[in-house]
Amino acid sequence: MRTPHRFQDKIVVVTGAAQGIGRGVARAAAAEGAAVVLCDRSEWVREAAGEISSTGARSLAVIADLETYAGACEMTRAALEAFGRIDVLVNNVGGTIWAKPYQAYEEAQIEAEVRRSLFPALWCCRAVLPAMIERRSGAIVNVSSIATRSIYRVPYAASKGGVNALTASLAFEHAEDGIRVNAVATGGTEAPPRRVPRNQEKQSEQEAAWYQGIVDQTIASSLMHRYGTIDEQVGAILFLASDEASYITGTILPVGGGDQG
Numbered sequence: 001m002r003t004p005h006r007f008q009d010k011i012v013v014v015t016g017a018a019q020g021i022g023r024g025v026a027r028a029a030a031a032e033g034a035a036v037v038l039c040d041r042s043e044w045v046r047e048a049a050g051e052i053s054s055t056g057a058r059s060l061a062v063i064a065d066l067e068t069y070a071g072a073c074e075m076t077r078a079a080l081e082a083f084g085r086i087d088v089l090v091n092n093v094g095g096t097i098w099a100k101p102y103q104a105y106e107e108a109q110i111e112a113e114v115r116r117s118l119f120p121a122l123w124c125c126r127a128v129l130p131a132m133i134e135r136r137s138g139a140i141v142n143v144s145s146i147a148t149r150s151i152y153r154v155p156y157a158a159s160k161g162g163v164n165a166l167t168a169s170l171a172f173e174h175a176e177d178g179i180r181v182n183a184v185a186t187g188g189t190e191a192p193p194r195r196v197p198r199n200q201e202k203q204s205e206q207e208a209a210w211y212q213g214i215v216d217q218t219i220a221s222s223l224m225h226r227y228g229t230i231d232e233q234v235g236a237i238l239f240l241a242s243d244e245a246s247y248i249t250g251t252i253l254p255v256g257g258g259d260q261g
Contacts, residue, residue, distance in 0.1 A: 008033030146261030171250030187256020223258025
């Protein structure tokens with residue numbers, strides 16, 4: 001059960017907030033009292049922010065490409081101009097684009113996977129940290145993955161391994177600044193069909209079989225032998241973001257039904 005006022009008067013920035021886990025985090029944080037900045041490069045983020053505003057909560061939609069430092073800086077500038085500070089940053093951008101054995105990836109595909117699943121967290125932490133350091137307060141939650149031990153998505157796994165290292169290293173550096181940095185390593189998660197597919201290419205029969213291999217391996221690796229729900233991921237993310245986790249930093253929390261990643 002979540003605490004109704006856990007984020008009362010907090011300013012929470014959520015990236016990748018147009019759909020899926022990010023949208024769920026933004027909605028739940030607002031329900032617990034936060035003013036929420038929702039950032040995505042999809043126009044759908046405006047709808048997500050409007051849904052929150054319709055409940056009487058404060059929200060701001062920011063459209064920016066967080067695969068670039070300029071986009072992360074634009075998000076940070078907009079949040080600070082609107083609310084004056086950032087208490088919580090949830091780095092949620094990322095996700096497997098292609099599913100295939102590593103030797104089948106093209107050079108450009110490997111680079112695209114890293115840009116999608118590592119650089120947004122790197123850039124957003126870099127952009128937001130100065131404001132948190134100035135206030136000597138803040139919580140960062142990076143969304144990682146148990147897929148650091150997986151099949152058919154090596155570039156994505158490497159990217160999320162980088163997110164884990166970023167999390168631990170930033171926690172070491174900035175505990176003295178009053179900033180906590182943690183990550184949730186999400187397991188397979190049931191979600192509605194994506195409005196904006198990560199991969200616009202038509203999937204071949206072989207690619208469909210490789211993707212099914214990921215699904216089968218994920219379920220087999222989970223002690224509970226199932227996918228999780230968006231709410232189950234949101235609960236863990238908001239716990240680490242909240243003051244209830246005030247003595248937790250540098251931690252990678254697996255949320256995969258017992259799969260430690």
